[in-house]
Amino acid sequence: MSSEDALRPQSLLLSFLGDHVLGRDVCVYSGSVIEVFARAGVGEQATRSTLARMVQRGLLRKQREGRRMYFGLTERCEDVLRDGERRVWHVGAVNREWDGSWTLLGFSLPESWQRQRHDLRARLTWSGFGPLFSGVWIAPGVVDVTALVAELGLGAHVKVFRAHADDGTDIDAMVEETWGLAHVAAAYEEFGARWEERGGQPPDDAGDALALRLTLQTDWLRIIRRDPRLPVKHLPDDWPAERAEKTFRAVHERLSPLAASGAERLIDLVPVRDEPGQA
Known part of the structure; x- marks a missing residue:
């Protein structure tokens, strides 16, 4: 099983919500999530179970519109998504601003x-x-x-x-012992190789492009979750994080025009309603 195949439905769902729901005061139709996730290789039952678990954990709220069920964000989920957004788009994969x-x-x-x-x-x-x-x-x-x-x-x-740290402390040795840099570096190298191959030519279908971009973002977030963003001065000269980040951004940009068309076609959103007794 590849790293891509091993992406958890909840991780995919968080990426999906961060892209299409966060900051918009909307709820998303469950059927839209099911259709996009099916294109990403996740079955309907697994998607429905993930939605239900996230409601139980206080990360999602339900809103019924006629016969359709929509899902919106709780405050707790918004905090989680904004933290992920910050890590993906604003912080960067390499820490050049460490104060010691x-x-x-x-x-x-x-x-x-x-x-x-x-x-x-x-x-x-x-x-x-x-x-x-x-x-x-x-x-x-x-x-x-x-x-x-x-x-x-x-x-x-x-x-x-x-x-x-005291002057006598070997920071490089401590970093290696504490974080195991070889594993972090290997994850970046594998990500770069995987997406340079997979993202070279976008799919013809807009829905498939949307699912592929979702997979890309979830895979990238999984990689940077493992990275403590150690100070660049304590990393090897050939540290692969920056190269992998450039690959992520390039593939994301390549997929986005068609993915946006897929989102417009497949994703049904409604405004958030705040009603007493809402499910």
């Missing part, structure tokens, strides 16, 4: 809190942290984790510090 500081986070959770530990580690990884020691994680620069910790309800179990 580090954020240290220590946590101690009861052994029985396996879910909370998993959720905390996942969120820390997305925020650029890596495990320095058992229960101590580190990220370059100043990272505000206040909202993250509060959302998980772990304020009493987490301590955060700002730090600078």
Whole structure:
């Protein structure tokens, strides 16, 4: 199975919502999601299950229009999508603005809190942290984790510090041990090779172009989720992130005109209604 095949339906759905719903005060018809996802290789049942789970998790809200069910964003989902939008379009894959500081986070959770530990580690990884020691994680620069910790309800179990490395600390060795740069680099190389081949010639069908662009964006977000955006001075000279980012942007631009036509044809949107007792 390729990396593309392994993309999770929820990841695809978040990319879809970020593209077509975020910032527009609209809800999207479930049938539109099902049709686009079918073109991306995701079955109807998996799509419906993903929509239902995201409603249960407080990420989506339902709005009925006649016999059709539409889905809109909750405030929590908007926060998630805006963070992803910032990482994809504004931050960039290479960190050239590091001020020499580090954020240290220590946590101690009861052994029985396996879910909370998993959720905390996942969120820390997305925020650029890596495990320095058992229960101590580190990220370059100043990272505000206040909202993250509060959302998980772990304020009493987490301590955060700002730090600078001592002159005798081998930062390059620490970076390699903490983040395993070879794996991050390989992911960028594989992404570049995959999309240079796949994105060279857009599909003829607008709907297929829309699905392919969705897959591209989801694949790129999956790659940068693994990347802590380490300071460029502590990365190898041939670091592949910038090349991969150029490939992403070039293929996205190539697909977008036809994908926009596909979106206009396939995606049914309605304005958000705020009504008491709405499902």
